[in-house]
Amino acid sequence: MLKIENLNIQKDKKVILREIDFEVKPKEIYGILGPNGAGKSSLAYAIMGCSGYRPNEGRIIFDGKAINNLPIWERARLGITLAWQQEARFEGITVEDYLLLGMKKKDRAEAEGALQNVLLDPKEYLKRRVDKTLSGGERKRIELASIFTMRPRLAILDEPDSGIDILALERIIEFVRNLTERGTTVILITHRADVARIAERAALIGEGYLVKQGPCQEVVEYFETRCLVCPQFK
C-alpha cells in the first residue's frame, strides 16, 4: 500500500532522514519506533506532504503511484491522513464541525460514536470548541476520533499515547485495533515499547537512520535492549 524508497530529507540544511526504505501492507499496523528526536514525526510529515518536509531524494509511493509532488489535501483525498502529535487548536470550530470535516457523508451519529470510542461524552463535547479550553488529553482524543470518522485508507498516528493517562491507554490501543478492523492501515509512531507491541511489523529509527525493521517483537526487543539502555536515547 505504502512504499518508502531511499527517502532523504533535509531541513534547514540539516539531514533529518537518510536512506529510509520500508513498505506497509494493507490493513496492517506498522510500528515506527524510536527515541525522541529520532525523526519519527518528520517521517510522518513527509508522508503527509507537509511544508518543509519534501524529500530531497527518494520516493513515497501510495498504491503504486509516487505522491512526492502532491499537496496535502490531494494525499488526504487519496485516503491518507495524520493524527498530529501536537494538535492544532481552532477558535470558533466546534468538535462536531471538526469530526464531520473529513467525512464523505456527514453523519452526526458516527461522530457521536467516535467520541464514545475515545471515552468522551458526545453530549458534553460535540458543541465545545477545538480551542485552548480543551486539555491536552481531551484534544488528543478528539484528534483520534476525527481519524475514526474520516475512515481513511492509511492513518498515521503520531504518538497517540502521549498525554493520555494509563487508564485510557488500553482504550487507545483498542481504538487502533478498531481502525484496522474498519479497513484502515495504520502507521503507529511511538517511543513506547508497550504500545508498539500491537503492531505486526515495525521499523526502528535513530538519528534519522532506519536502524532495524522486521517483525514487531524483534524490533521492540532490539529497541529495549540496545536503545533504551543507551543514555543518548533517554
Add this chain to the structure above:
Amino acid sequence: MQDYQMMVKAYEEAGGTPDVFKDPKTAHLVVNQNKVLGSQSIDGLTVTAREKEGGIDVDLRVDEGTKVANPVHLCFGVLPREGRQEIKLNALIRKGAEIRILAHCVFPNAIKVQHIMDALYTLEDSASLTYEEVHYHGVAGGVEVIPHARIKVGKDARIMTSFLLVKGRVGTLDIDYQAEADENGTLEMVARIYGYGEDKIKIKESGQLTGRGARGLIKSRIAVRERAESEVISELGASAPNARGHVDCVEVVQGEATAKAVPLVSVLHEHAQVTHEAAIGRVNQKELETLMSRGLKEEEAIELIIGGMLK
C-alpha cells in the same frame, strides 16, 4: 413610516429579528440618519432620543436594581447612498442593574456615509452591561465609522463590549474606546473585523484597572486581505493590588494587506499583573495543514480558519 419599514428590513437583512420592535416588553430605538423613527422604554429602563441640529442625543437609563430581561435593541442606519449620522449616547446603569444591548448598525447602500458615535457608559457599583454591536455594510466600501466611547466601571461592576464587522466592506473604521475599572470591576472588550479591498481599520482600545482586584481583557481578531490595512493599539494598565489584565490580538494577513499591532501594557503596582499575546501574519501553518490533512483545499481551509476566528 416608509423609512421605518425600510430600516427594519435592513435590520432583518443584517441578521436582526424585526419582531422585537413589536414586543411591548422589549426596549428599542430605531434611527435613520439623524432622524428618530421609533423608540420604546419599559419599566425600569428609559430610552430618550432627541433630534438636534446635525445629530441625535440618546439617553439610556436603567434604574437601580433593575434586571432587564430582554435585550435592548438599538438600530442605527443610513439607508441612502450618502449621508451622515452622529449619535451622542449617554448610558447610565444604576447600582445593581443588569442590561444587554444589541446594536445593529446598517449601511447597506453606502457610497459616502459617515457614522459617528460618541458614547459614555457609566456603570455604578455591581451593575452589568453587555454591549454587542454588529455592523452590516454594503460592498462599496463607502462607509466611515467612528465609534468613540468612554467607559466607567464601578465597584463589582462588569462590562463586556463586542464589536463585529464581518459582513460587507469595512470602509474606514476608527474605534477609540477608553475604559476604567474600579475595585473588583471587570471590563472585557472584543473586536472581530474582516477587511478587504481598500479598507482601513484602526482600533484603539484602552483599559485602566485602577481598583483593587479589577479584571480586564482586550481581545482583537482581525483578518485583512487584498489591500486592506489594519492597526490595533491595545493598551492595558494595572495600578492596584491584585488587578489582572490580558491583551490578546490576532491579525491574519492575506495578499497585499498589511497589519500592525501595538500592545501597550503597564503595571504600576507590585501585586498587579498584565500579560499580552499577539500573532500577526498569515494563517497558522499547523492549523492549515491539519485541515488539509482532512481533505480541504488550502483556500477552503483558510476560509474555515478565518470564519472560526471571527465567529
